[in-house]
Amino acid sequence: MATHRFDPNFTDNVVNAMGPKTNPRFRKLMTSLIRHVHDFARENEVTVDEWMAGVQLMNWAGQMSDDKRNEGQLVCDVIGLESLVDEITFKLAEEAEDAPTATAILGPFFRADTPYRKNGDNIVKGVTDGEMAFMHGRVIDFTTKKPLVGATVEVWQAATNGLYEQQDPNQEEFNLRGKFKTDEEGRYNFYCLRPTPYPVPDDGPAGKLLKLMDRHPFRPAHIHIIATHDGYKPLTTQIFDSKDQYLTNDSVFAVKDSLIVDFVPREGDPQAGLELNYDVKLVPAQSNSTNGV
């Protein structure tokens, strides 16, 4: 029963054009996507010019994207989609006090080829106007609380100018990122910057959307983490500085309460005036638990 004045069979015709060899999950997704997109067009009486503006914006996103930048991802991020599928994927029902580490979005600045560094290394090169912090902690089994030896902790963060190294020709390659292996006590540690808030890049379609939506582009200060260990579910997350002014209005909607951390003063270390103690709690691969539940 059509509640609109357009051809009532049009959407069914498009859905029913799918052939019998369509993968069932793909058929379900495309059926739903086609119905939602068509309903969006009819409910708002989207015109050819408006639709074409959307097409050009999406093409522009692809044209800006390469192995160092994913603008299509950023467009999704500013409408909350990556955070939502992150929640869905990890079925985060609640953020209980004693829970494995919650997930957060990967974001567009991950690099697959980040090198390993040694515990105790400093990932900061050429940034002189930031606060240095010593970040340390353990990777532990959430179930048994035992430390995990040889786990990998990968981190990346922006410089104080708001740019990740692949965005900034003045930073050396892989600056402010690194992979670390936990030692025999399950410990990792390194020197990094206290993170600072920064705007997501606004020179492309994501920035254009933010301006049109009268929104600021800032993300609260954060450090990206991926932690992995054989036999455990890989974890992608971010931790957020409790002092940040953008905690409640992150431009990509990624903050979760359990991921807010405190940087505290550190005494007697010439390399850093702050420290952050942060344990990562992984879930065994066989467990029915997921990170965050």
Add this chain to the structure above:
Amino acid sequence: MATHRFDPNFTDNVVNAMGPKTNPRFRKLMTSLIRHVHDFARENEVTVDEWMAGVQLMNWAGQMSDDKRNEGQLVCDVIGLESLVDEITFKLAEEAEDAPTATAILGPFFRADTPYRKNGDNIVKGVTDGEMAFMHGRVIDFTTKKPLVGATVEVWQAATNGLYEQQDPNQEEFNLRGKFKTDEEGRYNFYCLRPTPYPVPDDGPAGKLLKLMDRHPFRPAHIHIIATHDGYKPLTTQIFDSKDQYLTNDSVFAVKDSLIVDFVPREGDPQAGLELNYDVKLVPAQSNSTNGV
């Protein structure tokens, strides 16, 4: 009242992040788009991997697009979106017998810089395996039925190999396209090919989607037309050969009954064995009518 198990406030938070200076129409569109996209993700429990596959597909579409190809548009076309917004824009309620010419989608192969040619010219160069047709007719005022002098009729069509000239290095530039001015009787005429069915390009994301949906990529044989005249609403349409096998299952869902035409035998013309008489009916710019109603 949430009917799902995810954060019930998440989507409202994203929508409400829009600031007061957002344009009202843009706010309406983004609010609806964000709600539909989030509902799509929740209803299907879309995972991070599935979402990322979609992002990469859309980025790929942008990367393939340039001034000669619009792959983002083609992706929309194969899910019926361009035909739907065409229907919406022109509020095509029915295809009455006596109506101005109905609209159809522009498609991705329009070129803004197509040259004018003289009436009687042949737009076919270097294609020897097609059937030649003499296409002729008038541009008339739908209301008064009077012929329109000096109206522009722009046409484009694919070669028998299924390629438009900008897709095919073996065709000369602007082959099989041209603009014509109507004479003092409102008449235009030129030689062209009887159009042949062809597959939309399947070397990119649109083709990948079609394969995944187990659908064929063919479009029924058609000629694209744009007709314009000062004081009249511009018309974008396509006409379809009544003999074509794909009339009922166009891969981009653009066929309308009123746009199906008959090529008939032509006697005594060494340049063409077929002819097509086709009048274009334009609507005065001041009229409340739109093409197709």
